Each structure stands twice: as structure tokens, then as C-alpha cells.
Amino acid sequence: MIVVEGILQNKTGFHIRPAQLFMEKANEFKAGVMVKNEEGMEADGKSILGLMTMGFEYGSKIIIEANGDDEELAAKALLDLVNSKFGE
Template sequence: MKQVTVKIIDPVGLHARPATVAVNAASKCKSDVNVAFKGREVNMKSIMGVMSLGIPTQAEVVISATGEDEEQAIAAIEEVLRAQKIIE
């Protein structure tokens, strides 16, 4: 398992548009990808799961990947979220 802790900097947090960006990035990975916030962990490939966490701006979340492309999955997701200015 590979994981990374990131800080959400999008002004509205991880809702609607930024959540869609995150889910699309995770969905391209073969590995199981999860996001955890405040003791809850959900499948990052599920828009409803990600939005159910209610992640606000300035929150720290843990993104984890388990599977054959876990290293590449974390790197790709981080790259997309940084490019979209969703994470710091």
C-alpha cells in the first residue's frame, strides 16, 4: 500500500467540480484507491463516497492506493489535483 497526506486548498473544499476531478483521476487506476478524512475512508472512484465526506478547504486527507499500479496511481492523482489547484 502506498499513501500520501495532502491539504485541500480549493476554496470550496472537495465538493462537486473538484470531487469530479479527483474521482476521474482515481478511476483511471487499476489499484484500489481510497481517501480518508476524520476517521472515515471511502473509495475514491465513487463520486458519492467522496462527496459524503464533506471535506472542507484547508483539510488534510490521506489518499491511499493498493494494487499493481499503486505507486503510479498516487503520483498521477497528486499530479492532477495539484494541476487543478485542489491540493497544496
């Protein structure tokens, strides 16, 4: 299992568009992806509904756990997406 952490830097936080982009990227990999917040709440990174319930806002810490065959690639790609501000 690989665990990486990032800070949401896009001004609108984790609204529908970033959640969709995150889910689509996560689904490109075989590895399972879990997303957690600082309070310990977690969601499946491949589920848009789960991601939307996390309530991530600008400046929130996001913890990404990837587990499986391509876990390193998945964790890096998802962290890169977060760091890119989802293209905003």
C-alpha cells in the first residue's frame, strides 16, 4: 500500500468537476484507491458519490491510499492531479 498526502489548492475545493476528474483518473488503474480526510472519514476514490460526501474545501488535507498492482503509478497520478488544481 502506498499513502500520499496533498493539500487542495483549487479555490472551489472538491466540487463535482474535480471529483469527476479524480474518479476518472483513479479508474484508469487496477489498484484500489481510498481517500481520507484529517478527521478519519474515508471514501472509495473510484466512486464520485463517495468523493462528493467528503466535503473537501480549499486548503483541506487529502490522504490518498492506493493498494494493488499499479499502486505507485496510481498514487503519483492522483497526487499530481490534486497538485495541478484539477486544471482550474
